[in-house]
Amino acid sequence: MSITSAATLATLHRTGPRRITDLAATEGVTQPAMTVLVRVMEESGLVERRGDPSDRRVTLVHLTEAGTSYVQARRQAGVDAFAKLIGRLADDEVDALLAALPALAHLAELESQDHEGPKR
Template structure:
């Protein structure tokens, strides 16, 4: 699965159902690209199209239980890889990494705020 597909699934899991135009904007890709990506994700059962409750003419895309399960399994594998790598760090390197956690969390918060502000402007 492509990184764009995984990112789109993660966005849907984190933010809930979205219109294709909103998903395209949040992922920084064109609407036709997201339309194709969504079609592929529908075929494998990771997303579904639903009627937009606020506009009966529109459709939103939502992650399915299978899509959430796929992301969970993928994250578990990635977490295991990182855990193995951290185990190979020296005590000094591990301490440096631990000390960096608050800065990494702050960066994540800043990025989330910027994404929110960008979405609010659209």
């Protein structure tokens, strides 16, 4: 799976259903490229397109159960890899990581806000 595909699935998991144009802007690709990407992920059963109940002219991309499972498995694999590596650190290094967690959480929050763009 491409990095853009994985990032798009993660965005949908984090933010909920989105328009293709919004996903393209968020992921930094053209709208036609995102349309192709969504089609491929739809054929793979990871996403589905549904009409927007508040505006029938709009189509939203939704994660399927398989898409949600993929995102969760990928995240768990990352957690497991980091846990294994952290287990190899000295106690003072683990303490340093723990002390840095609030700043790292804030960085992640700022990045997420930048990545999602303005709220509508």
